[in-house]
Amino acid sequence: ALCSRLSSMRAASSCTNGQTGCHFLSLANLFDRVIQHSARMHGISNDLHSEFELYFLPSKNQIGRVSRNCHTSTILTPNGKENAQRIAREELTEVILKLLVAWREPLWHFHQNMAQHREFNNFSSNKSLEMSEMVHELRRGVQKVVEKMQMLGVINSSLGNLGSPEALLASDRAEWRLMNDYDLLYCFRRDSNKIQNYLKILKCRIIPEHGC
């Protein structure tokens, strides 16, 4: 059910005569789709991580070690419910986009690596490909949501630089290359959960009446 590409969300807007209720409804629909997409992305990352553990059997619980190696650790993210609710909408949106942008390239490389490994069966290889594509599409979807929010005046247009999120990550270009595959999967699993969570919080802050 979540197979619909985010690009199909372009046609979601049927409110042409400026009804605000209709616009908010279409914004809620956009949010729902994005959230569903992120949930699916997180599910895949979870599966891949478990599978990786199964295949490669890390000897110990590597949580402590790994968490410092995530290349997205430099991105400041709210770590609690209150924090997530306290920060501004624009800031939360910016965090989401930053995370999505940061994972585009590493996941693509991960998929390329996985395609060459014989230990990974086709199932996992398909999942890694799907995961890397999902990140890209989820980012486009979130950008559309941002545009819609800006159009509706929900958030102010101070996020001008979100059009080119690559500018946000000017600093950490190559840090992700230091991660091994397992670390990458672990880090992405965590970050995809963050993205999912932030999106849901953002939606329920802006449009609480539709399915929160």
Next chain:
Amino acid sequence: CSRVVDMTTLGPHFTDCISRDQETFRCWWSPGSLQNLSSPGALRVFYLKKDSPTSAWKECPEYIHENRECFFDANHTSVWIPYCVQLRGQNVTYFNEDDCFTVENIVRPDPPVSLNWTLLNISPSGLNYDVLVSWKPPPSADVGVGWMRIEYEIQYRERNATNWEALEKQPHTQQTIYGLQIGKEYEVHIRSRMQAFVKFGEFSDSIFIEVTEIPSKDYTVPLTLVLIFGVVGVLTVIMLIVISQQQRIMMILLPPVPAPKIKGIDSELLKKGKLEELNFILNGGGVDGLPAYATDFYQEEPWVEFIEVDEEDAEGGDKEDNYNSDTQRLLGLPHRNIEGFSAISHPDDDSGRASCYDTDLPEHDTQRLMASLLPGQPEDNETCLDAPASETGEKPLIQTQIGGPQTWVNTDLYAQVSNVMPSGGVVLSPGQQPKIQENTSGSERETQKGGKQNEDVEGIKEQKRNEPQFQLFVVVPEGGGYTAENNTQQTSTPPSTSVPGAGYQTIQPQPMETKPAATGDANESPYILPEPSQPQLFTPVADYTVVQELDTHRSLLLNPPPSQSPSLCQPQHPLKVPMPVGYVTPDLLGNLTP
């Protein structure tokens, strides 16, 4: 991954760390097999929050010693940040790396609350039913803000069974259980977990579902019987109605197509081989002959037009004997001759007449003229119009004027009107000469001026003797709507046995139009309509022909005229095929080429 646990030398360890709402979490420990550490305070909990490289171990923010539990409140809880916990004794630190976790991975939501069920439906067999189970999310989980996204799993089993049936996990707060059996009691409970995670919360308390048998079957059987009997009864009544009213229904549904028939003539005669009888009858002979008086006979036929002569006019005025006889003949004219004429009904009202006629023409003059136009039998007082054979030689020429009432007299034969002149005259015979028309017109005018009738008769008679042909001028006030019927009437005229060379034409009386409305193409019919500007365009018209036989379409096939081509069409449209004149079947029309 599995851990080998040696229960005998198990030291103090953490049993579990759980978060219920992703905002706080708790950890429980056990002293292990070393009982001397079981007292409260003997073991202390330390945790490390790896949110920065310089983080340090800290002690448990809140102890609950009776549970051996360490509680981390919201201020000390951060999600997505690794925690490590350890137990410390007096001088010993019991640390296990497996005790590192992130909060989102240890979330086990509370079970939902307010679990209840409603009956959805019962299967038609009455053995199974469906139930809708609904609940509310756990109050500890903040679903409204979106902080927690929970999916639920329902399990049910029969009262005394051992295995639970699990339904598919889904995030909504209601779900349908299908296929429960009536009479059995079921136990249902539910649990929840975070979406895309693996750890479930506790099960809720069970609810029990039972539906006993519903005694509704008793009502269905008699209802079915009643319905069946009712339907059968209605069908029987309908059948009775249909059978009793069969004829009428057949009339309504399939109205009979009127067979072709001629009034007074048995349709049997129209079959092949009975032409003699037909001719006899059509001539008026026999009991079955057509009725004598045209007007009476055709009283109810609106499409038949008669040229009626007013009786009072006939009596008034200074009439000659000839004239009287003529008019009487006219009055007593058998209707059978009407078939040879273009019968025009004389309407009592003036409808239609004003446009066609000269209104200043007195009626009686016209009649006198009419009488004078019987050259054939002016002295012949015979009124036996049913013997046209005896009156040979000359045919009555009848002229009517345009403006006057339409009168015509035919003393012996059927005078088929073959053409209508623009001046209003009707050409009866073929080969109508224009000068005859003019002459007669002139003579008409002369008679209009009140000449003696006898003289007129004589004058015209001479003319007529010169011409073996006759003209009948008939003016039809109405349009050509009646032409078809007139044609068919005309075609059924008996053969003129007396006048082999008689040139009678059937003329479609159409004063104004130039095309017959009945037939499709004026140019192709054997009837010529006089054009107003060409009064002299008369091609020889076919003779009064004999009905030879009937073809398969029940159309009368007449003899082709011996000498003339049966073309009454305009000169530029000669017929190629010798055609039966006087009657053209629709399919024969196609053979007529311009």
